Amino acid sequence: MSDERELARAFLAGDERAFRELYGRCTPALYRILFRLVAGRSDEAADLVQETWLRATRALPGFRWDSALSTWLVSIAINCLRERQRTTRMAIEPAARERSAVESHEHRIDLEQAIAALPDGYRDVFVLHDIEGYTHEEIAQLLAIEAGTSKSQLSRARRALRAALNGRSQ
């Protein structure tokens, strides 16, 4: 595992195979996180993965290796996502999400749909903590929030999910 540094060094020297190796190691988890953070929109998750790698490879010479490469990539991915949400967020989106949740009640809500229907902040914390296993301290760093905020958002996210899933069973 420690040879990620070696691979990074080789990539910076122009070795494409080294980049492909790093890509292969880190991308499945990165994509999985992004897929959930963008509520299952696979095209968007793929675009964000590409954007993340582009930025990461440009910033790699300055990476201090004081965290795992995968954690660093997730932080870049979340920045990309935030920027995209800031610039492209449409007023219709929250309404559409609420509508989707209501429609799901009429048919069927599974956990994936319930997660997708969470507000962005709640979903980010829930996905990173309960699904991907990051600690509140790590999430605080990744999302640039306080660890306490991460905890309270997680608790609200779980409450919202419970309510959504209870709604299904009634």
Add this chain to the structure above:
Amino acid sequence: MPPPDLQERTVAAVFGRRTKFGALNLTAFVAVLAALTIVPVVIAFGLGRAMTQRAPDLSGAYLLLIESTPGESPLAPDAVAARVREYAEWAHQLREKNLLVSAEKLDDGEVVLPTGSTAPLAAGDERIGGFFIVRAADVGAALSIARESPHIRHGGRIVVRRIASGAR
């Protein structure tokens, strides 16, 4: 699972290559050309086999599901090659004893949810890395086969399930 073309798109973007028609990636072009040529042949071959061969009789056979080793770090390419050779050798020995019906390594995949939408494999799903179908007189014999697998030596788990007779 990331889309299959994402790696090439990302590599092209990172290395400043264009992948559109103006600067066609020769490797990709050859791969597509080869695929277009090979696919009909493979389909025809598969159809031919299906029409002329009966599926193997699986009554009394056992499915050995190979689960990855918990907590094992990804192996270096050399170690992967050595591991593959070990498993291939074991499969060869089973085949020599006429115990092996089939063996395949599983690649990436996705999960179809009850809603019909798809999701990436969850951690538990990803653990299943391949399977062997073996012939054994009883579950004890099947378990013995599993115990001799190199997978057990490397700390992995093998789930042994009898294939129900009369399932076909």
